[in-house]
Amino acid sequence: MELKTEEIKRIEEELSKYIDSEVEFILKVGNYILSSGGKRLRPILVLTFAKGIRGENHPNDYPLAIAMEYLHTASLLHDDVVDGASVRRNRPSANVVFGNDTVVLTGDYMYANALYLFSTYGNIDMIRNVSDTVKKMAEGQLLELKKIGDFNITEEEYFKIVEGKTAVLFASCCYVGAELAGASREEKDSAYRYGLYLGYAFQVIDDLLDYIGNKERVGKPVHNDLREGKVTYPLISIRESLNEEERESVKKLLRDIHPDEKHIKEVVDMVIDRGGKELTVKKAREFVNTAISQLEIFPENEYFSKLFKLAKYVVEREF
């Protein structure tokens, strides 16, 4: 699926337009991470929902679409500090280039700037939705931190993490797009759920790519989750089938501060051999179907057909 459209070009052009700080470092750090690429899925969701419902985009759609990318950027910046990351999108991560302190504060600025844009171009209903989302993002990341090394993380806990990491922000993007177009309560709720389930599918596939992807495509080293002691869906999906000895081996790997690559490879192979890939893709397809079913109440037009295809593409992108 080709996402490089006129729309993305316009998003790229507008990306740095709404950072007006006098502090040059904010522009520097902000532009470093904003210019590092990414699929701009979040602004696309805002713009497409607004267009799908009212037939066209209005000028106020753009600053709010960009604001959602700023929220994503802020969360990536803080995430890099929290994870002690060194690489993102094939480049040194911002914390390595600028230092943790600068990155934390630039993240704060980006969060506040996004909310400021909403207070200028949006309304209180959007702000309630978006600030609730930022709360859930922080909660999800904290839960992920607390669950590091925990072989017995429940499926519920895992999906709470996925929700905070990806799904709620997708959901808010769709909600904001619908609200921009003056959608009804029912339409806004359906838009929110479309984004939520799209996000679940997206993150579950992202977690699978950490098992089976290659470094260049994924933009960061693979097998990082296991290396950092994070239990994700591919492992959860086959966990029950492991015997005592295999469980002990996985638990040891998760607790290991400097795991050796051979051990990681063994566990990856074990997860794939047991069908972790197929089970994860199956789960993602279920989410995609739930997402797609939310589109039924909307008019049939090229924009909703794009959102339909986008959901399909999330699962099929690498297979």
Add this chain to the structure above:
Amino acid sequence: MELKTEEIKRIEEELSKYIDSEVEFILKVGNYILSSGGKRLRPILVLTFAKGIRGENHPNDYPLAIAMEYLHTASLLHDDVVDGASVRRNRPSANVVFGNDTVVLTGDYMYANALYLFSTYGNIDMIRNVSDTVKKMAEGQLLELKKIGDFNITEEEYFKIVEGKTAVLFASCCYVGAELAGASREEKDSAYRYGLYLGYAFQVIDDLLDYIGNKERVGKPVHNDLREGKVTYPLISIRESLNEEERESVKKLLRDIHPDEKHIKEVVDMVIDRGGKELTVKKAREFVNTAISQLEIFPENEYFSKLFKLAKYVVEREF
């Protein structure tokens, strides 16, 4: 001046009421820092302005007064990470107890929660003011970071830092209180300026206390600013009077990663001997007078008389 009133008791009681996270760590970190004391000046400013204008507090005043304390808390949390602090208010700072990663994310949660409270109990005008304030707070802290070790920091840059560190949040508190009471544009602007100049005075005195205070009263080690290479008003006020040799000595101290206590003491004594204390108090009094003059347009009642005394108290608190 006795600040321990019925009002403070109520603020203390309500402080943890508006954190409803399921994630137990947020409650733990949030309560750790919220329970560590502090003068609750920010909620008091909100409540007193609202009461001064409309004669009484309404139920919605409290969640927004608390939201301003949450913003302050979030900024302290991130500040501790940025500074690599180890002590705050006579206790180990949150980053030492819980780790940087947890503290960054809890700060994010507190910021988002404050904005969420504004979307529930406030209005879009307050949100624009408050989110602009959070932007300026991040900018001020970033500028402070960039100016570390810089003997030649301009007075303008120093006050930009002071603005972000303290003054804009005080200003927003007064603005929110006025807006809660349905104040006019002119009243809201005066309230904002009262808070801004009160904040300047407060921070300038805080910077002086780092020179002349004692550890127990200040709640953290003294002479920290010089130790960390931060140039503040007491030094700026006497900078012109230093000869070449003295300047070199101060510059060396500011650049020194492990400055010795004798050298710090020398520079502190030099600043005090040249009149840094008197010049700083004078500057603070000027700010207090500007703050007080903003109150003229408001009715004369016990609440505005309290705000008058509060401004006086800021400079006189330790002398």
